[in-house]
Amino acid sequence: MTREIPDIVIGRLPIYLRELIRLADDEGKINTSSHELGERLGISSAQIRKDLSHFGEFGKQGTGYHIKYLIDQLREILHLTKEWDVALVGAGYLGHALAHYHGFLHRGFRISWIFDSDPNKIGETMNQLIVQDVSELEKAVVHNNIKVAIIAVPISKAQEITDRLVSVGVRSILSYAPIHLTVPEGVEISYSDPVIQLQRMTYYL
């Protein structure tokens, strides 16, 4: 995997995409500019132009960006033209919330499997999905060619689950366990820990 484009640039593209969809779908706009987008996102217009220039020429002097076109381009760049099936591991409070989260819809992802090790949870239905025994994890991932997973298990299980997912081909993992996980090269991992985010902010208090 070449990393010619900085990861921080890639990280901003989904934010542009989200705002563009808002402009088009909620506000019915046809065109926008790096200036308008920047104003709405608190990012400089120069930064937006520079980020997008890594991938081509999307705007025109004077008229700016055609929103639907730029949305399509960003979806292609981010590989969101198909919907990714996601395996969710952990059916506790957080897994339950994720299983019911509407925010995945039309944004490239669909939680298609939920796994847990708790006999009381296995067989339970969450948003039309039946919680599967985590012992079936590898089989399901291989059989359905799953590349994307979300981990919502306790700290003590997170590395084991990560290793198991990676061993059968999962390459993008979002972990809610508040611990650093080790993954081999070629596997992307991202973390969500509310306390880490809050602690960064209390520095400024």
Place this chain on the structure above:
Amino acid sequence: MTREIPDIVIGRLPIYLRELIRLADDEGKINTSSHELGERLGISSAQIRKDLSHFGEFGKQGTGYHIKYLIDQLREILHLTKEWDVALVGAGYLGHALAHYHGFLHRGFRISWIFDSDPNKIGETMNQLIVQDVSELEKAVVHNNIKVAIIAVPISKAQEITDRLVSVGVRSILSYAPIHLTVPEGVEISYSDPVIQLQRMTYYL
């Protein structure tokens, strides 16, 4: 607010703190080094030394860092020597998961109030807290001098709730609504949107 130290440096301190606590509490270690810490976090030891050097001299040539001392120092720097009362707005699936999340414990935060506008939710008990009517939000924030809030409301309500929180003195907001929010200078806002994180990763798929 002076911003002499880059925000990205501040953002790494909580990650160091979390790993140091793991080293001390779970593994019973007394000392560590920037090398060991870096290995465990996938961050270069030089980066760690440079980050910490913004705040003083914490290590000794040869023996490295005394873990408990460094933990105490980081807690002071990040203003975590007291426990911050947090107002949680939104008692849906996600709010429910957050109310039950054990990860806040001993890490500087305690969800002390939960608010919702849904009459069916108001009065409900979540992890020993009673869901309050969101119309009481301002009064509770002022009365209890709350500075930190978590927003877990739908997109359509997120800016309004943000404005209301800010108007009564909240200065650190973690938002789970998948939308960019506007806050005045001096207020920190951080976002958690699983789709944004997943989309960044599918770029590499």
